[in-house]
Amino acid sequence: MWFGAGLLVLVAATCLVGWRSGVGLGWSPLTSLARAVLQLSVVAVLLRGILSVPGTVVAFLALMLATASWTASGRLRELWHGRRAAVAGVAAGAAVALTSIFLLRLVDLEVRYLVAVAGIIIGSAMSAATLAGRNFLRGCRHRRDEIEAWLSLGATPARAHLDIGQEAVRESLLANLDQTRSTGLVTLPGAFVGALFGGASPAEAARFQLVVLAGIALSMTVCGVLVTRLLGRSPYVLGATADER
Structure with missing residues (x-):
């Protein structure tokens, strides 16, 4: 729980700095991290199978x-x-x-x-x-x-x-x-x-x-x-x- 909250704080800070500085990042840091979380979760599952079945x-x-x-x-x-x-x-x-x-x-x-x-x-x-x-x-x-x-x-x-x-x-x-x-x-x-x-x-x-x-x-x-x-x-x-x- 604390890990997820910490990640949200970091990405929120990134969005805030980008917004205040006019860089124009929008919500990209948040959506990018959300996509990374999803992809890493899937990859973690896939790697278990890959390491056990090398042919994959x-x-x-x-x-x-x-x-x-x-x-x-x-x-x-x-x-x-x-x-x-x-x-x-x-x-x-x-x-x-x-x-x-x-x-x-x-x-x-x-x-x-x-x-x-x-x-x-x-x-x-x-x-x-x-x-x-x-x-x-x-x-x-x-x-x-x-x-x-x-x-x-x-x-x-x-x-x-x-x-x-x-x-x-x-x-x-x-x-x-x-x-x-x-x-x-x-x-x-x-x-x-x-x-x-x-x-x-x-x-x-x-x-x-x-x-x-x-x-x-x-x-x-x-x-x-x-x-x-x-x-x-x-x-x-x-x-x-x-x-x-």
Whole structure:
């Protein structure tokens, strides 16, 4: 009872600060937390079955990937083929990172490790798709004259949007790189703390966290690059109105 009340206090404070500062969050913090409570409750039940019947892990991973792709694609729907770019980016980023981690035997290929690492990696790829795509759209709007100049000189859409895409990817990675740099001094990431709570030694927890951090960086970079390259193929000047195209 007290736990639920405490969560409500935290989310109410978030809504209040957002409202008073004019950020425009509305009730999103509350609805997001409510959705998280529901989803975690369902996942907790599913994981019991997955851990006891390993063959079901494939279906669970597919569910995570589909949900992440759907969420990211919704954020990029106003961009040219934004939904497709988001799905491709999330899938490619997660696949490359997870395949590399387990092929290099950085983590044992066991169901519990696969689910834990995949959840983190897929979630990071989802964030990268959203951040890179939104930064790309913002850059196109601010540097529209530059894009039009490239196109007028006969450049392909991919070349006209290349610099903007590269900047968008860099911006999308900054927060993750800062967290990686400060790990252990400023932050104790969830994978590290979770491993400790699970009974691992500090050294084992640190190794697991380093694998996760490296995997996150790889998945986000692959995802961001692919998303912006696909968006950069647009035959239109992104950010222009329908009448101007």
